[in-house]
Every structure is written in structure tokens, then in C-alpha cells.
Amino acid sequence: MKNLIKSIKLTLAFCVILAIVYVFVLWIFARLTNSNKGNAELVTLHEKVVGATNIGQSFTKETYFWGRPSSAGKGYDATSSCGSNKGPTNKEYLLVVKARIDTFLVHHPYLQRKQVPAEMVTGSGSGLDPDITPECAYIQVKRVAMARGLNEMKVKSIVDEAVEGPFLGIFGTAKVNVLKLNVALDQNNK
Secondary structure, eight states, X not given: OHHHHHHHHHHHHHHHIIIIIHHHHHHHHHXXXXXXXXXXXXXXXXXXXXXXXXXXXXXXXXXXXXXOOOOSTTTTOGGGOOOOOOOTTOXXXXXXXXXXXXXXXXXOTTSOGGGSOGGGTSOOSSSOOOEEOHHHXXXXXXXXXXXXXXXXXXXXXXXXXXXXXXXXXTBSOOEEEHHHHHHHHHHHTO
16 A cells, blocks of 8 residues: 555656646747747748748749648648658558659759659658758759749859758758748749
8 A cells, every 4th residue: 555655646746747847848948949939930921921930831833942741631731740650661652752753853854863852752750841951952943943034043042041050050950941931032033
């Protein structure tokens, strides 16, 4: 009986520590280290909110940069965040990736199959990834410039400005937020 009471007390203590204290510590950390105080950073265009920077969106027009494919719900569904859970040897998954590569090549005829970045044809673990690597953005510059009737160097300079370095210069990798990049393009095209 003595051990049962100790177990109950210990369980309750861990519930409080893990369910309340841990969440509170994460909340304080987000408030102190994040420029938007842990809240979603909303992006506006022409005084209208067009999205949040921390959740990916589907861009399919030639005039926009594309993000990573999403397996979340019907694509970028924040209520169904998930990856495909299919491994790299799964035949269904390989067919999906092949179809994505073929589609990417149709829209980027200047590329060869081996030049298509894996990141552009495979989904992230959450299915909501809002960022791509700078390399994935640069590979799309020609398509976007042609679709918008802009000089490639102009579009490349917009990408250059959108590249965010690693946190504190050492944690993570360089990235480009697709929503911010596309909004910068729209603002430039005025």
C-alpha cells in the first residue's frame, strides 16, 4: 500500500511537471527568443492577410515559386499534419515521386532529371513545411522570370534578399520562406 501511494504521488508530480511546467518553459522560450513572441507571423499583401510564414501553402502557378509537396490532408492542411509514412522502397511512393519529377520537368524543361532537387518532389515530415533551400529557389528562377516577363537577374536578386541564414549563424541551414518570397515578387511586379 505504501508503494501504491508513492506511485500515485510520483505520477501526479510528473503530470504537473510535464503537462504544465514544461509547456510554460517552452512558452517563455518562444516569447523571449522569437521576434513575433511565439505567435504566427502573418503576411499581408495590399493590406490583406495572405498567409502565415510558419505554415506552407500550395503555389502552382508558373508565376510563383513552389514549395515542397505536402501529404497533409489534401495538401497543406494544418488540421491533418503528417507525412506520407511511406518508405523510400515503397512502390506506391516511388510512383508518386516519379510523377512529381515528371511534372516538375514539364514546368522546368531546361533541367535534366538528375538536376531535380529531391526536396521538390518529396514531402516533409509534417507536410506543412513553409521553407525551401536556396538551391531549390534558384533552380526555379528561370521559370518564374519567364512567366512574369522579368529579367532572371532581377528575380535572382529577390531570391537573394529572401534567403535567411542559420539561426545564430550556426544552427540549422539557410532557407527561403516561399510565402515571403512570392509576396516580395508580387510587390516588385507592381
